[in-house]
Amino acid sequence: MRIFADHAAxxxxxxxxxxLLAALYRExxxxxxxxxxxxxxARAVLDEARANIADTFKVxxxxxxxxxxxxxxxxxxxxxxxxxxxxxxxxxxxxRGARALAARHEAAGxxxxxxxxxxxxxxxxxxxxxxxxxxxxxxxxxxELGTEQDLSAIRALWREAEGGALILDAVQAAxxxxxxxxxxxxxxxxxxxxxxxxxxxxxxxxxxxxxxxxPLVAGGGQERGRxxxxxxxxxxxxxAHALLLARREREATREHLRALSNxxxxxxxxxxxxxxxxxxxxxxxxxxxxxxxxxxxxxxxxDLVAALDHAGLAISTGSACISGSREPSEALVxxxxxxxxxxxxxxxxxxxxxxxxEARRAAAITAATCARIREGVRVETTSP
Amino acid sequence: xxxxxxxSGWLAEPEATRSERVLVALSGGVDSSVAAALLVEAGxxxxxxxxxxxxxxxxxxxxxxxxxxxxxxxxxxxVADQLKIPFHIQNLEREFxxxxxxxxxxxxxxxETPSPxxxxxxxxxxGALVGKGSALFGCEAVATGHYARRAxxxxxxxxxxxxxxxxxxxxxxxxxxxxxxxxxxxxxxLGGMTKSEVREAARKRGLATAEKPESQEICFVPDGDYRxxxxxxxxxxxxxxxxxxxxxxxxxxxxxxxxxxGQRRGLEVAGDTPRYVSAIDPRTNRITIxxxxxxxxxxxxxxxxxTPSGELPAxxxxxxxxxxxHRGVTAAGRLVSSGxxxxxxxxxxxxxxxSPGQTVVLYEGExxxxxxxxxxxxxxxx
Numbered sequence: 001m002r003i004f005a006d007h008a009a010x011x012x013x014x015x016x017x018x019x020l021l022a023a024l025y026r027e028x029x030x031x032x033x034x035x036x037x038x039x040x041x042a043r044a045v046l047d048e049a050r051a052n053i054a055d056t057f058k059v060x061x062x063x064x065x066x067x068x069x070x071x072x073x074x075x076x077x078x079x080x081x082x083x084x085x086x087x088x089x090x091x092x093x094x095x096r097g098a099r100a101l102a103a104r105h106e107a108a109g110x111x112x113x114x115x116x117x118x119x120x121x122x123x124x125x126x127x128x129x130x131x132x133x134x135x136x137x138x139x140x141x142x143x144e145l146g147t148e149q150d151l152s153a154i155r156a157l158w159r160e161a162e163g164g165a166l167i168l169d170a171v172q173a174a175x176x177x178x179x180x181x182x183x184x185x186x187x188x189x190x191x192x193x194x195x196x197x198x199x200x201x202x203x204x205x206x207x208x209x210x211x212x213x214x215p216l217v218a219g220g221g222q223e224r225g226r227x228x229x230x231x232x233x234x235x236x237x238x239x240a241h242a243l244l245l246a247r248r249e250r251e252a253t254r255e256h257l258r259a260l261s262n263x264x265x266x267x268x269x270x271x272x273x274x275x276x277x278x279x280x281x282x283x284x285x286x287x288x289x290x291x292x293x294x295x296x297x298x299x300x301x302x303d304l305v306a307a308l309d310h311a312g313l314a315i316s317t318g319s320a321c322i323s324g325s326r327e328p329s330e331a332l333v334x335x336x337x338x339x340x341x342x343x344x345x346x347x348x349x350x351x352x353x354x355x356x357x358e359a360r361r362a363a364a365i366t367a368a369t370c371a372r373i374r375e376g377v378r379v380e381t382t383s384p
Numbered sequence: 385x386x387x388x389x390x391x392s393g394w395l396a397e398p399e400a401t402r403s404e405r406v407l408v409a410l411s412g413g414v415d416s417s418v419a420a421a422l423l424v425e426a427g428x429x430x431x432x433x434x435x436x437x438x439x440x441x442x443x444x445x446x447x448x449x450x451x452x453x454x455x456x457x458x459x460x461x462x463v464a465d466q467l468k469i470p471f472h473i474q475n476l477e478r479e480f481x482x483x484x485x486x487x488x489x490x491x492x493x494x495x496e497t498p499s500p501x502x503x504x505x506x507x508x509x510x511g512a513l514v515g516k517g518s519a520l521f522g523c524e525a526v527a528t529g530h531y532a533r534r535a536x537x538x539x540x541x542x543x544x545x546x547x548x549x550x551x552x553x554x555x556x557x558x559x560x561x562x563x564x565x566x567x568x569x570x571x572x573x574l575g576g577m578t579k580s581e582v583r584e585a586a587r588k589r590g591l592a593t594a595e596k597p598e599s600q601e602i603c604f605v606p607d608g609d610y611r612x613x614x615x616x617x618x619x620x621x622x623x624x625x626x627x628x629x630x631x632x633x634x635x636x637x638x639x640x641x642x643x644x645x646g647q648r649r650g651l652e653v654a655g656d657t658p659r660y661v662s663a664i665d666p667r668t669n670r671i672t673i674x675x676x677x678x679x680x681x682x683x684x685x686x687x688x689x690x691t692p693s694g695e696l697p698a699x700x701x702x703x704x705x706x707x708x709x710h711r712g713v714t715a716a717g718r719l720v721s722s723g724x725x726x727x728x729x730x731x732x733x734x735x736x737x738x739s740p741g742q743t744v745v746l747y748e749g750e751x752x753x754x755x756x757x758x759x760x761x762x763x764x765x766x
Binding site: 300302303306307309310324325326372373375376377 | 434470472473475477515518520521522
């Protein structure tokens, strides 16, 4: 039996959510904008989804804007807050989508300032002085390194300096942390469905009541004029349902994932015995639960992923890259890894549906595969 | 020589008698697609890979017929999906740069003609990829869509390449650098088929690549303009003299690395009879030209001369039919080894325009007995 341990990239849709999705499509739920009963029914489903999501983050429904992806929600927030010559503050460990937005801003003449990180990927906020017009784009828990950041520190820093808009990416964090919008102190929070065992193709931007959104796509006034395009009602409902279930089971899931991580760590033993080095935080309480990341200096991350796939274990490198490229992971470089190590990153991320036996087998497969590849490398470099 | 064209002591490769774990290099073209399909149907455990060899892969295909764009990777993935085999992209950029790109640039800058496909087959496809296939997937063999067959010695210890049934498509010339061990681990499922049979096999199976046109160009020079590649690699073309065989200056050129021996195009010299590049001296940046017949050679000096089983000892003589170009004419002759990889090819009939750097192979019947590179000495001592 194959083991799926790439939940940080997106979990399979859970059956209850798939059932709801199918039921809504079968019911014929369509365009919620119209003057007839069918549209009103769709509108009611959409309103309920929005209200459920709002309730989870303790905001008003009108603060929730649905988008087709978390990347789009990030872009929408930036488009609303960042002017052409404005200042953007972010980190080198952000995921590719965020880095691309920062690069585009810089190319257009804007200023980009990077918050450095320590070897675990945690923000180094000492000496950071945001200006009134500084817009920050930060990920609460990095999917690549699994490091959970100190939200209270960034909040205090931003309040004290009266910095500009604070945009936080909570796509990974929303599955495992209680996130109340006002407590976080963000101006915008990005959440997505795919990492919550919900469908892909739906995400949302939660914004403070005083923020005005500038739409990326002008259209027929949908989403209060913030995003053109007919709302994907069944997807929104499925997203809300997945979030509700995740929220209800949050503590149990966290405990379950901690247990899986312990089993995996114990079965694997010291990573160094397999030629691996741990990345992210050594302190498991400062990591996303169920998240394990390593680097190997003797293989490309893509090759390790391929070999493990062949051995029946589905994992990833953790950094979305052009297929098969040799580009080192910028996040790993920012954490002080060598270029060879930064090309050899892997991430094993368990989810709610994994069991203890799978965690144990995943460790055994990882150990055996590393041993085989390292033996191959040894033969290759010592043969004439 | 037997009726099959195999020299005595050599046998046709035996049919596989058990299921093997085979890595197939899928290029995204029809040949490797069919090769993979045949292996799957024969009951082997097949792993499909597409090799990322250079950054030309990042460019959009734009309708070009190259095997190394991401579109080609998509085609390879679709075929793997149709065949229900695992598919992975393998990065071999570093190996490709060392074995193919750098020698390619170095050859032109040194006045020689490179053989990039030979280096790629020897060091990348049947070199590094074999190691990766074994280490990552436990594969014991690597298969490609090359048109070639294999022959094994009667004692089963040594392997040679054998020409493909389809003589027009035979690719043993490009594979000559494979050692006996590499040939033992190579699989060429298309060796017994003609191109039209392969095309038909792809159509019959509904493979996504069945109607894909042939790729002809050097894969990392998708626009066919190797000179612009040289420029990106630091080549600064210098104007130089074109001289005739008596040393008289008859014209100028815009950079000797832009020419190869046997080239006619781009020579702006007066005269009625066609002239061809007969020698290139990168040190003086001078190109020598001559009439067509002046480029004929009966004696060619080789470096790196070897059989699949290793270097030839001094004094060894091999008889056979020599070829200096893919699909070029062959000429009967003998290869006389001086040891150390140096050898002289003595031909009964001349071959035209042997170009230093290019590959020479010697066939014994249908088997490829030896190969090497035309050395610069050929042009100088002509």
